[in-house]
Amino acid sequence: MSQLHNERVIWVTGAxxxxxxxxxxxxxxxxxxxxxSDLPGTDFSWVEDIEEVFVVTGDVSDPDHNEAAVKAAQxxxxxxxxxxxxxxxxxxxxxxxxxxxxxxxxMEVNVRxxxxxxxxxxQVMRPGSAITVTASTxxxxxxxxxxxxNTSKAAVINxxxxxxxxxxxxxxxxxxxxxxxxxxxxxxxxxxxxxxxMRRRIPLQRWGNANEIAAAHSFLLSSQAxxxxxxxxxxxxxxxxxxxxxxxPAFSL
Numbered sequence: 001m002s003q004l005h006n007e008r009v010i011w012v013t014g015a016x017x018x019x020x021x022x023x024x025x026x027x028x029x030x031x032x033x034x035x036x037s038d039l040p041g042t043d044f045s046w047v048e049d050i051e052e053v054f055v056v057t058g059d060v061s062d063p064d065h066n067e068a069a070v071k072a073a074q075x076x077x078x079x080x081x082x083x084x085x086x087x088x089x090x091x092x093x094x095x096x097x098x099x100x101x102x103x104x105x106x107m108e109v110n111v112r113x114x115x116x117x118x119x120x121x122x123q124v125m126r127p128g129s130a131i132t133v134t135a136s137t138x139x140x141x142x143x144x145x146x147x148x149x150n151t152s153k154a155a156v157i158n159x160x161x162x163x164x165x166x167x168x169x170x171x172x173x174x175x176x177x178x179x180x181x182x183x184x185x186x187x188x189x190x191x192x193x194x195x196x197x198m199r200r201r202i203p204l205q206r207w208g209n210a211n212e213i214a215a216a217h218s219f220l221l222s223s224q225a226x227x228x229x230x231x232x233x234x235x236x237x238x239x240x241x242x243x244x245x246x247x248x249p250a251f252s253l
Contacts, residue, residue: 005032014087016042018184022214060113110152127171164230180236203238
C-alpha cells in the first residue's frame with residue numbers, strides 16, 4: 001500500500017457493512033486510524049482485532065451522535081483529519097399517495113445527517129482536512145419509482161457543491177462519490193432478471209463492488225486530491241455516461 005493516510009484519523013459513518021466497512025478497511029490499510037459509527041446493534045465483530053478502529057454507535061440524524069463521534073476521534077486519537085459521511089438508506093414511496101413520513105425519514109438520514117456530520121467535524125478539522133460523502137448516480141438522473149431516493153441524493157450532490165464554497169476558507173475540501181449499481185447488503189433485492197437487466201445497462205458489463213467505491217473515497221480524502229473540491233465522482237462502470245436511449249454493446253471478447 002502507498003500509505004495515503006499515514007497517521008491520519010478518519011471518521012466513517014454507516015461503517016458496519018458494505019461501502020462503509022470497505023472504506024474503514026481501505027483507510028486502515030493505507031496507514032490511517034478510524035472512528036467507525038453505525039446504528040446500535042449493528043455487527044462490528046470484524047473490527048475486534050483492529051487496534052486502529054474505535055466504534056461509536058448512534059443515529060446519524062441525531063446531532064448528539066455526530067458530536068460524540070468527533071469527540072471520540074479527539075479523545076482516542078488526538079484529532080480528526082477526514083470524514084466519510086457514508087450512512088444512507090434507500091426508500092420507495094408511491095408518489096401519489098405514499099406516506100410522507102417515509103420521505104421525511106429518508107431525507108433525515110441521507111441529507112440532514114450529512115449536514116450534521118459536516119458541522120460537527122469541520123469545527124475541529126485543521127487546514128488540509130477533507131470530507132467525502134456517498135451520493136449516488138441516482139442523484140444525477142431520475143429512476144422510476146425512486147423519487148424519494150433520487151431527491152435525497154440530488155440534494156447531497158448540491159450540498160457538497162455549496163458546502164465546498166464555505167469550507168474552502170477553512171482549508172477543508174469536500175467531494176461526493178456517486179456509486180452506480182454496487183453489490184452490497186442494500187442491493188440484495190436485485191436478483192435474477194432485474195440484476196441482469198441493470199448489468200447490461202453498464203458499459204463495463206458488471207456491477208461494482210464496495211472496495212471500488214472505497215478506493216474513490218480514499219483517493220478524494222488524500223493529499224493526492226488536494227486541488228479537488230466540490231466535485232461529484234461517478235464510480236459506475238460508465239453507466240452515467242450513457243444517454244439511456246440505447247443499451248451499450250455486449251463484450252465481444
